Amino acid sequence: MITVQNLTKRFGAKTAVDDISFEVRPGAVTGFLGPNGAGKSTTMRMIVGLDRPDAGSATIGGTTYREHRAPLTEVGVLLDAKAVHPGRSARAHLRALAATHRIPDARVQEVIDLTGLGSVADRRVGGFSLGMGQRLGIAAALLGDPHTLILDEPVNGLDPEGVLWVRQLVRALAAEGRTVFLSSHLMSEMAQTADDVIVLGRGRVLAHTPVGALVDGASQQSVRVRVDGAERLTALLAAEGVTVAGIENDVADITGLPPARIAELIVGAGIPLHELTPQRASLEEAYMALTADAVEYRTETTR
Numbered sequence: 001m002i003t004v005q006n007l008t009k010r011f012g013a014k015t016a017v018d019d020i021s022f023e024v025r026p027g028a029v030t031g032f033l034g035p036n037g038a039g040k041s042t043t044m045r046m047i048v049g050l051d052r053p054d055a056g057s058a059t060i061g062g063t064t065y066r067e068h069r070a071p072l073t074e075v076g077v078l079l080d081a082k083a084v085h086p087g088r089s090a091r092a093h094l095r096a097l098a099a100t101h102r103i104p105d106a107r108v109q110e111v112i113d114l115t116g117l118g119s120v121a122d123r124r125v126g127g128f129s130l131g132m133g134q135r136l137g138i139a140a141a142l143l144g145d146p147h148t149l150i151l152d153e154p155v156n157g158l159d160p161e162g163v164l165w166v167r168q169l170v171r172a173l174a175a176e177g178r179t180v181f182l183s184s185h186l187m188s189e190m191a192q193t194a195d196d197v198i199v200l201g202r203g204r205v206l207a208h209t210p211v212g213a214l215v216d217g218a219s220q221q222s223v224r225v226r227v228d229g230a231e232r233l234t235a236l237l238a239a240e241g242v243t244v245a246g247i248e249n250d251v252a253d254i255t256g257l258p259p260a261r262i263a264e265l266i267v268g269a270g271i272p273l274h275e276l277t278p279q280r281a282s283l284e285e286a287y288m289a290l291t292a293d294a295v296e297y298r299t300e301t302t303r
């Protein structure tokens with residue numbers, strides 16, 4: 001369990017994290033979402049004692065990160081995968097970390113294998129690609145077999161196989177009862193990986209909810225219907241007080257009536273029905289709606 005209470009961080013005049021409180025529960029994957037500059041990394045850094053809060057506190061299993069006697073075995077952290085001496089090999093880096101906690105060499109080899117770094121483990125980290133560096137960062141986070149994982153954009157730079165691997169890995173770790181807290185900008189990936197999401201915007205918590213609830217709450221559910229004779233359908237729906245926004249090529253998107261009622265009407269009127277599909281909003285749509293006012297660095301096209 002990660003507990004954040006009234007956490008605040010200012011950089012000069014900028015309030016990066018603004019009095020936020022939340023709990024990240026064990027046995028689940030919690031996604032940490034939010035626009036660039038929302039304060040995700042700063043929050044994670046405060047949780048692991050790398051940034052000092054101006055107010056509030058953060059604990060992991062009831063204890064601050066600094067107070068943990070063997071932090072690597074409590075909390076695995078990936079914050080900046082590039083923070084590794086470039087002249088060292090991946091194995092030497094992991095060994096050095098392991099030595100601080102008397103973690104045996106066998107475990108170093110285990111995380112090298114687990115993260116797919118076997119063939120490059122003895123090469124200088126300075127020559128690593130983005131994804132290889134990211135894998136090394138994940139290896140380091142897993143080294144102490146920790147109860148809690150805090151991963152800042154772990155899939156950034158990973159190839160599709162790597163993205164899938166991270167998803168399966170964090171799901172498995174959560175299923176073992178561990179606390180997994182990870183940030184990402186990949187909404188479709190988060191939709192498949194996270195149980196819960198915390199959405200941050202301008203340093204504040206905009207939502208903390210099961211991922212499904214965020215999607216369901218975001219937009220009115222619509223139903224896509226394809227029929228022969230869209231005009232009859234329009235008239236039928238008008239009698240129910242429902243107006244159809246747009247019909248193209250006999251395909252209509254209908255909001256305001258449950259799918260079963262729409263089917264009943266169409267079949268009852270003897271209109272040939274070819275398709276009836278409830279449309280589910282995506283996490284991306286839900287996220288966009290939620291953060292529309294909290295985006296600081298916006299491009300013209302999405303305005």
Ligand SMILES: Nc1ncnc2c1ncn2[C@@H]1O[C@H](COP(=O)(O)OP(=O)(O)OP(=O)(O)O)[C@@H](O)[C@H]1O
Pocket residue numbers: 011014016034035036037038039040041042043
């Ligand atoms: N060391 C620092 N000095 C000054 N300002 C900082 C520092 N670290 C972060 N900030 C500012 O704090 C705010 C939050 O930054 P943070 O890195 O936490 O955002 P983020 O949500 O992780 O964004 P991203 O999605 O781009 O990684 C930003 O406005 C950033 O410029």
Ligand SMILES: [Mg+2]
Pocket residue numbers: 040041042152
């Ligand atoms: Mg960040």
